[in-house]
Amino acid sequence: MPVPSQRYVRNQLLSILGGDDYGAIQAVAESVMLGRRDILIAGKKTITHVYFLEAGIASEIAATPEGRRIEVCITGREGMVGVPLLLDVDRTPHETFVQIEGEALRIDAASFRTLIEERPNLRRTFANYAYVAHLQTAGTALSNGSHTLEERLARWLLMCHDRVDGDEFPVTHEFLSTMLGVRRPGVTTAIHSLEGGGMIKARRSHIQVLDREKLKTAAGDSYGVPEIEYGRLIRTGR
Template sequence: MVQPDQSSLRNQLLRALAPEDFALVGPYLEPVALPKGKVLIEPNQPIEYVYFAESGVASVVALNSDHRPVEIAIVGWEGLVGPSIVLGVDRTPHQSFFQMEGGGYRIATPHLIRALEASRTLHDLLLRYIYVVTVQTAATAMSNGDSVLSERLARWLLMCHDRVDGNELALTHEFLSLMLAVRRPGVTEAIHLLEGTGMIRARRSHITILDRERLEETAGDSYGVPEAEYERLIPNPEVSGGSHSRRDPREIE
């Protein structure tokens, strides 16, 4: 297996690793396609691989007794899928799947565990990322409890926008209703509200971000805290601070 060139990677966690830490995981990174709907982690099953996305967006969902998903976190090129392995836990009650197609790398769990055991700095970096995920999950709970649907939708669109190239999001109303845990008519109404004020353009299975600044104003306090914590705790050699810095650093001038 050919080790990827660290400097050419888009996944910010992999790029943030010290060279000696990347040498522990690089030889075991396998390129993988991540099509829409691909399940990466099944609930309560041993986690065989940890995934580092280079493009696309993954959802982490909790499933109720009727197997209806409620999204609790999203992951893109800024993170990894399978964080419980870093905590020494081999499975999770949650499901992870790709909601927007992309690609990336995976590493077999035993290889990552050995690397974590060999390097405190590697372990510490990934623990800081997991802390950010807990902040994101808490922000989602607060948004679901305190924000009106248009604010929640604005926050979710911003979070997806942070993790994709360009301004096009491949999203259906039905999928949005599942991820936001609301009925589809409510999502449609919220989309029409954001579209009517010129923040987005919606068409079948796609939403285009037109005015990110106004989306941020609409989302208000529900968006920004996890993003700021990520910027504070995860090194980025190419970007220092600034709004929207989770996007591909090579897109930001």
């Protein structure tokens, strides 16, 4: 697939770049489809590419040696996968895989390093995003330790809703239990609670957001800090 002109690019980081900077990215990028469960970054292995998602959602996962897994960050069309390369780090213990299928513009690691070395405006924009991603990870840790499961689930659903077109997206109870680091029955109870409040509708491995404002109320102060900082630092299209 051809790489789109900047006028049609959907990734929000790329859409705000100067024309020359986007042109430099366009010259070395390729457009790729992302299938569900595709591995974008393998834990403890050399990072080969940076991905700027055009559609879909990727999950960054931390794991223990015993195999316990929990999601620490999600990325959609607002950002990029491969932040360690921006920080001159070539690998990470975390794995990043595709949670919701989509597409992305992909740049190999060597070309990406050349771009950010030669173009300070690119590095600055991407560094702003790296800061926001750090806040999201910190917010996840705070939420896991300080908020109820219902609040955490509402936060997670809002974050996904921010990154997809429309109000419905695929997700299973089993997947949510892994992402939130809790047992499946607890996820089921929390989903029923949000559904009973008229905030969401759960059906056939999909969840539909019915009332975003009620969902934000349910999330309380677990949601919003990274989103505010993103709006302050990076012009958003949503």
